Amino acid sequence: MKASELYLLGKHLMELAARGMRDDSDPETPEIHDVLISVLVEEPGLSIGELTARTGFAQSHVSGAVARMRAAGALVTRPDPADRRRTLVVPVDALVEAVARRQQRAAEEILAAALAELDPDGDSVADRAARLTRAADELYRLLTARALGVDEDSALTPLHSLAEKTTGRPKNGEGT
Numbered sequence: 001m002k003a004s005e006l007y008l009l010g011k012h013l014m015e016l017a018a019r020g021m022r023d024d025s026d027p028e029t030p031e032i033h034d035v036l037i038s039v040l041v042e043e044p045g046l047s048i049g050e051l052t053a054r055t056g057f058a059q060s061h062v063s064g065a066v067a068r069m070r071a072a073g074a075l076v077t078r079p080d081p082a083d084r085r086r087t088l089v090v091p092v093d094a095l096v097e098a099v100a101r102r103q104q105r106a107a108e109e110i111l112a113a114a115l116a117e118l119d120p121d122g123d124s125v126a127d128r129a130a131r132l133t134r135a136a137d138e139l140y141r142l143l144t145a146r147a148l149g150v151d152e153d154s155a156l157t158p159l160h161s162l163a164e165k166t167t168g169r170p171k172n173g174e175g176t
Contacts, residue, residue, distance in 0.1 A: 013136070014031070016110055016111070016114050017107075017110065018031070018034060019110075020105050020107075020109070020110035020113075021034065021038065021105065030065070032055070032057055032061055032062070032065045033065055033068075033069060033074075035055050035057070036051060036055065036062065036065055036066065036069070036089075037069075037074070037091060037095065039051060039054050039055060040075070040089060040090070040091045041091055041095070041096050044089075044090045044091060044096070045088045045089070045090055046088065046089055047080060047086045047087060047088055047089070048062055048063055048066065048086075048087055048089065049086070050148075051066070051089065053147045053148055053149075054144070054147065054148075056147070066089055073092065074091060074092060074095050075089055075090065075091055075092065075095075076089075076090050076091075076092060077089050077090070078090070106133075107133050107136060107137070108129050108130055108133040109129075111128075111129040111132050111133055111136075112125055112126060112129035115128055115129055
């Protein structure tokens with residue numbers, strides 16, 4: 001696989017994920033909003049820097065998107081009690097409930113649906129979707145560990161543990 005093909009694969013995967021996380025009644029929103037919401041629903045209380053590391057978007061884009069989403073009432077921000085210079089971002093409860101219902105759809109299900117459109121051979125679709133999901137899961141965990149600056153073994157721990165190891169503080173400043 002060439003770098004250009006890897007790039008295009010990433011674009012295709014983003015398109016599949018976006019389609020899988022939406023429902024026909026959802027309003028159109030910028031991609032960065034969808035990504036930030038997905039991360040924050042899974043791990044509320046991250047700082048702008050942690051959101052930047054997790055999503056790969058530029059910090060200025062993350063800060064701007066957070067400000068727009070806060071103004072729209074989707075997020076709240078507060079100073080980090082452990083370091084008042086940092087801002088922690090939390091989605092509002094109604095957003096968490098709505099997003100959790102839609103965005104927790106299994107990647108394997110999304111891949112299987114896409115594969116079935118391409119090749120309706122039902123037996124191989126499920127096997128291929130499972131195999132591709134395992135490979136994507138491993139790659140996601142390794143790249144996330146690298147983005148957070150922790151060793152590869154940490155990539156298999158929950159996201160809040162990675163944040164704690166990276167910052168040296170318990171999640172959301174607890175225990176300080």
